[in-house]
Amino acid sequence: xxxxxxxxxxxxxxxxxxxxxxxxxxxxxxxxxxxxxxxxxxxxxxxxxxxxxxxxxxxxxxxxxxxxxxxxxxxxxxxxxxxxxxxxxxxxxxxxxxxxxxxxxxxxxxxxxxxxxxxxxxxxxxxxxxxxxxxxxxxxxxxxxxxxxxxxxxxxxxxxxxxxxxxxxxxxxxxxxxxxxxxxxxxxxxxxxxxxxxxxxxxxxxxxxxxxxxxxxxxxxxxxxxxxxxxxxxxxxxxxxxxxxxxxxxxxxxxxxxxxxxxxxxxxxxxxxx
Numbered sequence: 001x002x003x004x005x006x007x008x009x010x011x012x013x014x015x016x017x018x019x020x021x022x023x024x025x026x027x028x029x030x031x032x033x034x035x036x037x038x039x040x041x042x043x044x045x046x047x048x049x050x051x052x053x054x055x056x057x058x059x060x061x062x063x064x065x066x067x068x069x070x071x072x073x074x075x076x077x078x079x080x081x082x083x084x085x086x087x088x089x090x091x092x093x094x095x096x097x098x099x100x101x102x103x104x105x106x107x108x109x110x111x112x113x114x115x116x117x118x119x120x121x122x123x124x125x126x127x128x129x130x131x132x133x134x135x136x137x138x139x140x141x142x143x144x145x146x147x148x149x150x151x152x153x154x155x156x157x158x159x160x161x162x163x164x165x166x167x168x169x170x171x172x173x174x175x176x177x178x179x180x181x182x183x184x185x186x187x188x189x190x191x192x193x194x195x196x197x198x199x200x201x202x203x204x205x206x207x208x209x210x211x212x213x214x215x216x217x218x219x220x221x222x223x224x225x226x227x228x229x230x231x232x233x234x235x236x237x238x239x240x241x242x243x244x245x246x247x248x249x250x251x252x253x254x255x256x257x258x259x260x261x262x263x264x265x266x267x268x269x270x271x272x273x274x
Contacts, residue, residue, distance in 0.1 A: 095120035155249035200237025
């Protein structure tokens, strides 16, 4: 009997000492820590008075960016002489895709965010590999050069005219590329199919973006069998131009934004910020 009484007393004491149920509102109360610059180079920015988001028209929805662990490009706020270069690689065969984003801040620091993964067959991105790193000063200078590349004045989508008429590329092998440049106030987007001449027209952009992301994770590097070598595509584009061919706007290709991209180092008109 004494054992039973002790058991009951112990249970009663445990009930008395049990902590109160958690406050549901406390679930939302902790302050979210500021992410490191390597993960979010432009974290915690807000639009100031008179500022507007840069219109993005590259075919990538905001929720797709979040599946890849990236802030939507539509949310990025650039100021002064900042820019973002983004590259999507989509092979015609297989489901392995890559995303590379290079960000240059007004303080001169540059960052790379790169992702590789299986973009098929499940709601999430399978076997995703993440790279978040700061780039050196030389990479920042190279980004300025990329922003001035004349390729950004090309049509958004193209077909190849080898001199005897335009031929639309049928992408049954190889890689299709989407490249987007955000500079102050506007965005430029280029889509290139598997044709070597098409890809060669943006080869200098791809060399910089892919080259900045390699050498950090062997699994990511394995997605690029030729690393950052686009010399074959560059030669194909040069041969196309030398033979009198050209890239013509594809049917239905939307026009690039009006106006020009700001030149590297060009001063911005002062703005009042909140």
